[in-house]
Amino acid sequence: LKVRDIMTRDLTAVHKDNTMREVVNILANQPYSGVPVIDEHNKVIGFISVKDVLMSEFPERISKIGTFKLQDFMNLARQLDYIGESKVVNFMSVNPITVTEDEPVRQVVDLVVDKGLKIIPVVRDGVLVGLVERIELCRAYMDNRMTADEL
Amino acid sequence: LILTVTLNPAVDHFVLSDHFTPAKLNRVKDLERHPGGKGINIAVMLAKMGVDVISTGFLNRSSSLFVQQYLRDNGVTTSFTHIADETRHNYFIIDEATGNLTVIDEEGPTVSKGEFNLFLQNYKSLLKRVNMVVIAGSNPRGVEDQDWCQLFEIANHLGVKTAVNVQEDKLMICLDKNPYLVLLDTRSSSEVLGKKIEKEVDQKQAACRIMGEKTLFSILTLDYQNYMVSTTEGCNEVNLSDMKNRNQMFSGDAMMAGLVYSLNRNDDVKEAVRWGGAVAIANSSNRIKFINSMDEVKPCLDKVSIREVQS
Numbered sequence: 001l002k003v004r005d006i007m008t009r010d011l012t013a014v015h016k017d018n019t020m021r022e023v024v025n026i027l028a029n030q031p032y033s034g035v036p037v038i039d040e041h042n043k044v045i046g047f048i049s050v051k052d053v054l055m056s057e058f059p060e061r062i063s064k065i066g067t068f069k070l071q072d073f074m075n076l077a078r079q080l081d082y083i084g085e086s087k088v089v090n091f092m093s094v095n096p097i098t099v100t101e102d103e104p105v106r107q108v109v110d111l112v113v114d115k116g117l118k119i120i121p122v123v124r125d126g127v128l129v130g131l132v133e134r135i136e137l138c139r140a141y142m143d144n145r146m147t148a149d150e151l
Numbered sequence: 152l153i154l155t156v157t158l159n160p161a162v163d164h165f166v167l168s169d170h171f172t173p174a175k176l177n178r179v180k181d182l183e184r185h186p187g188g189k190g191i192n193i194a195v196m197l198a199k200m201g202v203d204v205i206s207t208g209f210l211n212r213s214s215s216l217f218v219q220q221y222l223r224d225n226g227v228t229t230s231f232t233h234i235a236d237e238t239r240h241n242y243f244i245i246d247e248a249t250g251n252l253t254v255i256d257e258e259g260p261t262v263s264k265g266e267f268n269l270f271l272q273n274y275k276s277l278l279k280r281v282n283m284v285v286i287a288g289s290n291p292r293g294v295e296d297q298d299w300c301q302l303f304e305i306a307n308h309l310g311v312k313t314a315v316n317v318q319e320d321k322l323m324i325c326l327d328k329n330p331y332l333v334l335l336d337t338r339s340s341s342e343v344l345g346k347k348i349e350k351e352v353d354q355k356q357a358a359c360r361i362m363g364e365k366t367l368f369s370i371l372t373l374d375y376q377n378y379m380v381s382t383t384e385g386c387n388e389v390n391l392s393d394m395k396n397r398n399q400m401f402s403g404d405a406m407m408a409g410l411v412y413s414l415n416r417n418d419d420v421k422e423a424v425r426w427g428g429a430v431a432i433a434n435s436s437n438r439i440k441f442i443n444s445m446d447e448v449k450p451c452l453d454k455v456s457i458r459e460v461q462s
Contacts, residue, residue: 008223009223009226009227009228009229010219010223010228010229010230011205011228011229011230011277012229012230012231015272015273015276017272018269018272022265022269025265025269026233026269029212029233029234029235030212030215030233031212031215031216038276040276040279041279042276042279042280127280129228130228
């Protein structure tokens with residue numbers, strides 16, 4: 001089974017010039033917990049997740065206890081007034097992990113297990129062509145398109 | 152690779168009834184739900200013919216899961232801008248006993264300036280991937296004519312050909328932007344470019360010539376079976392046989408899909424019109440929408456007749 005067989009053919013992404021306010025709006029209105037960041041040539045240059053946005057406000061707490069409280073969200077809302085106009089490139093993860101359409105799904109399983117990734121951008125010559133979602137691995141297994149060995 | 156733009160997508164509900172009676176309780180015999188909007192319809196038909204196609208526009212989160220999943224399942228790559236206001240729902244009530252169709256169209260959402268700017272940013276990126284963009288369908292509230300014109304200006308600037316499915320009210324501003332292909336539906340218009348036209352075919356030919364002076368390639372829809380095609384070389388009448396008493400919904404979208412399919416292969420205008428007509432005929436044999444594959448289209452190529460009109 002190849003990545004092309006399970007990938008989501010969706011180009012949802014944010015652009016490197018997007019502000020954090022725009023990024024929060026984009027993340028709030030679509031189903032993914034994070035999206036790739038692309039440049040003017042549609043090449044994937046980073047990844048921004050809800051966690052990255054929260055990390056911008058509470059890096060210590062999240063790295064220590066891995067979670068946050070309601071009060072944190074309220075602080076975040078206030079903080080967004082300050083960081084809202086900053087560009088996403090200042091907050092995104094750089095050198096994001098990507099896969100190509102021809103890679104075996106086994107490769108994705110390794111990334112999900114080893115790196116804890118939920119969404120992996122799929123690229124062709126560096127250009128975004130889709131996404132692999134962690135849930136699609138489970139679906140492929142449930143649909144008998146993937147063996148337990150592969151998973 | 153083709154990009155289709157649907158600024159005002161819809162969720163289309165097809166309600167099939169045996170005897171639909173207004174102001175009475177009507178039992179539903181069958182119900183189907185499909186994504187709608189001209190650009191989306193065209194994208195699905197292109198994908199069914201094996202063309203790589205990306206679909207963009209505005210979607211609300213609650214509708215996006217259904218619409219995008221449907222598109223991806225049918226081979227269309229998605230790249231929509233998500234908006235706060237609700238995507239519209241349209242209802243097509245089909246009385247199978249009489250063949251009557253009742254359509255209830257919702258106007259659609261309001262798009263904010265910020266949402267439109269995010270869309271434009273994405274649109275510019277998508278144009279760098281494609282050779283042609285199809286702009287089709289109505290504008291939601293909040294997207295003004297000058298906003299719509301920007302879609303053509305950006306495509307022209309990036310050297311991407313534009314194909315547009317347009318009504319008379321937007322024809323003039325659209326022609327000012329030098330579209331590559333214009334499909335104009337004249338069924339509910341009484342004039343073309345400010346000139347009153349009658350329903351007789353010779354009057355339509357005159358309208359066709361007016362269009363010919365303004366565009367490289369334009370098509371006027373006279374009715375479901377008859378079209379006028381204008382190019383720099385002259386006018387042609389196009390007739391589609393085998394369309395009567397069949398499903399005529401979305402025949403304009405099917406025509407556009409066939410035209411774009413063929414032009415994307417660098418066919419000449421007459422061949423493109425043949426493909427447009429063939430997809431329209433093939434699509435008319437489906438109960439609701441859309442064509443299922445190229446196998447349905449190819450046998451219909453011979454059912455399209457094109458006749459040059461002497462000036």
